[in-house]
Amino acid sequence: MRGKLRFRCKHFAANLDPMARLAAFRVLPAPLADLTAAARCVAAYSAWRDEPDILPMLTGVRMLALPHHAGRVDTMSFHPWRPGDKLEPGPWGTEQPQESGETVVPDLIFCPLLGFDRAGGRLGQGGGHYDRYFAAHPGILRIGIAWSVQEVDAVPTEPTDARLDAILTEQEFIVTGDRL
Template sequence: MTQDRDNAGGRSYAAPPCLAHEIDPTYGNPLAVDPAQAQDVARWRKAQRQHLLATRKTLSVADHKSVSARIARNLDTALKDRCDGARGKVLSMYWPIKGEPDLRGLMTNLHAAGVTIALPLVETKAAPLVFRLWTPDTQMIRGDWNIPVPPADAQRLTPDIALAPLVGWDSNGFRLGYGGGYFDRTLEVLDPSPIKIGIGFASAKLTTIYPQPHDIAMDVIVTEAQSFCCA
């Protein structure tokens, strides 16, 4: 499928149809595409998501630790090469769930190097994520899906650089997430648009995710094997 560039916002969007309503009915279909086509792609995405998540679970604890360490090294290098190490910047990271690469050690190291770390969380259902300041001393609380998040009195921030965990990804930078649309919805409204870095496993690469209008391409993809620009 073809891709279009929104010149005003500098974001890469995908061709129709929009399928987020399959997961979240409030996340509408602005192009009113053929419902049969939308359902076909939605079913394909659901199957791929289930397969990739099941494959991720087969990693042993030792292998997961090793792969996470390699991803952290590649991310650290990418930040140094492209963003001066993100020093003086707000970098949105994430607390790992469901077998995602664990970058918490790098979070601590980046904080010590002068990077401001923020973590995303859901404050309102079916709305953009918000970002709260994290430090190694932050007393975390349980948020949506039981994910540890900074408390409500933590400073709210807008990221200059945003990491997005990938269930699947393609070489054009489009990500297959968990299906709720939260990251795409969030990246759509952030102004100015942050540098977008997708984090995932090399084995999760797909030929295409059949990107939809709400899908926003990553600027950089980082895996344990490599990092590369997607523009």
């Protein structure tokens, strides 16, 4: 399923109209704008490959944090980051904040997806980093980010998989849980 969704995402992003790409993920829907305004810290990600770039829509948050991996270890932490701060190569070719002593626990996490379903099922890249982080911090709101073509009828899940509270695509905001 991951291979099929990577193919779908790659071709969708490559064929996206330039104006549609420019407009996608630039403004938060009202419910998310309210949540991010109230949050002490919001976590996002630096877009990798064909992932949607969401950083432009988060410029007004109090504190923005990005994931950091120290090598190819199982743990992921979040470090504060501001637009203009330098990013460094991460272990899989992703960009991440430079190593700093400061880590933060966000109130809300925007996480990238390979696939999703309307019940909040999330298919990631396969490393389990977000699932482990969500398990260690169950109170954090989880918002998945994907292109609409990444939706599937049902994501295969295991007991360790954390469900999303909502999903944001270029077309709609889908609330999947009862925490929003």
